[in-house]
Amino acid sequence: MxxxxxxxxxxxxxxxxxxxxxxxxxxxxxxxxxxxxxxxxxxxxxxxxxLGWPPITFSDDGMEIAATCSLAEIGSLTNTLPSDRPDWPAAPLFGQCCAALLASFKILGSATVGGNICLSFPAGAMISLASALDGTVTVWSADGSDYVVPIGEFVTGAGSNVLRSGDVLRSLWLPAHALRSPTAFRKLAPSPLGRSGVVVVGRRDEDDGQFVLSVTAATVRPHVFRFPLPPTAGEIRTALAAIAETEFTRDAHGDPDWRRAVTLTLAEQIRRELT
Ligand SMILES: Cc1cc2nc3c(=O)[nH]c(=O)nc-3n(C[C@H](O)[C@H](O)[C@H](O)COP(=O)(O)OP(=O)(O)OC[C@H]3O[C@@H](n4cnc5c(N)ncnc54)[C@H](O)[C@@H]3O)c2cc1C
Missing domain, CATH: 3.30.43 (Uridine Diphospho-n-acetylenolpyruvylglucosamine Reductase; domain 2)
Structure with a gap:
């Protein structure tokens, strides 16, 4: 418009x-x-x-994704990483998260990673990706300084974040240890092409054996749970029960009680898939 x-x-x-x-x-x-x-x-x-930011910069420590990188570019990593970086089995997650956003190919070609994160909607697909892969964001401040924040601290609620007036999100960093992890992804929406109601991602960290479970869309901000060893079904249930009622998203795409129940079901599926 x-x-x-x-x-x-x-x-x-x-x-x-x-x-x-x-x-x-x-x-x-x-x-x-x-x-x-x-x-x-x-x-x-x-x-x-x-501003001439290269969309994606690879190093042995991980990858830096410019805020201006399009969703189409980041989604295509699912096809290119298996040959370019076969040691990074998290590759499928890029396409899965991009597909979690209700969008035509035109939107995917224009929408950026930074715009998605800065809107900080519960259904922010790039927030799901970053939460699952231990992402941190770098922000440029008006006074010329930078600051770095884990994505779980960047998003503070539905549509709110730590950005101050004049701050510009510069990039998202995904560390190699997370990219080396096999992942499992589940998304549910009330309608097949609808905005995500629940996104749950699991990851088995190959470096230290941790099991990492991230919950987004169901909740107003990301919730990430870390287990030193693969958890039991009871441990998953206990962890998720700690999410307060007010933390669950309430909108046209699902009520909190539905989101809580479905989150638990999907988390259990992921636990079985990764253990
Ligand atoms: C039909 C439709 C469906 C949608 N579905 C979803 C959905 O399922 N999930 C979802 O999360 N979003 C959804 N959106 C919203 C939006 O399209 C996406 O979030 C998209 O990724 C935003 O990126 P953009 O680059 O287009 O942001 P823009 O529209 O350019 O900007 C979005 C906001 O972020 C700010 N901003 C952008 N980049 C930066 C930066 N680097 N630093 C600081 N501030 C910045 C802008 O000032 C603006 O306030 C939808 C939109 C439409 C129209």
Whole structure:
């Protein structure tokens, strides 16, 4: 839709050109959300897609994904990683998480990893990916400094996060130890093409044997449980029971009691698959 209050579009090509960012400015990445509903408070867009950030940078320690990397690019890793990095069996998770987002191919080609994380919706598919793989995000502040936050601390609630005015999410880091882990993924939505109601991902860390279980979409922020050894069904049940009632998402895509029950069922399936 046309944002008819927007009077200017600023397109920085260097870090120092991004700021100042004022209260009526909005950071523009893929624009799939920004242009999907009225933004009456916005009079200027700051398009961060020309900053020249390489979408994905690989190293032996892990991978850095630029905030401006598209969902299509990150989803394609499921096809390319098995030959490029056969030691990273977490490859299927990239495509699975991208498919968890209700989107046409046009949206997947425009929507960015950073935009998805910054919206911080419970059904944020890139939040599911990052939570399952021990992701951390790097944020640029207006004063020229950076800070790094684990994704579980970045998202603070449904649609809320730690970003301060003028902060720009620069990248998501996924460490190699997590990428070396076999994973299992489950998603449920009330309708086949609907927004995710529950996403549960399990991971067997090959380095230290930990079993890691992440719950997203069902809850307003990510919940990650770590077990030193593969858990029993009872241990999974006890861990999930600790999630407070108010932490479960309540919206048109599912009530809290449904989300809690389904989370437990999917977590048990994952436990069996990975042990
Ligand atoms: C039909 C439809 C279905 C959708 N389904 C889902 C869904 O299932 N799950 C879901 O999570 N989302 C969904 N969305 C919302 C949105 O399309 C996605 O979250 C998408 O990934 C957002 O990325 P973007 O690059 O287009 O963000 P934009 O629209 O460009 O920006 C989104 C917000 O993040 C801010 N922002 C973007 N990048 C940065 C950055 N690097 N630093 C700081 N702030 C930044 C923007 O200022 C804006 O407030 C849906 C949207 C539509 C229209």
């Amino acid at each position: 046309d944002l008819n209050t927007v009077e200017a579009v600023h397109i920085p090509t260097r870090r120092d050109e991004v700021w100042p960012v004022g209260p009526s400015d909005a950071i523009l990445a893929g624009g799939t959300w920004l242009f999907s509903e009225p933004q009456p408070q916005v009079s200027r867009l700051i398009d961060i897609t020309r």
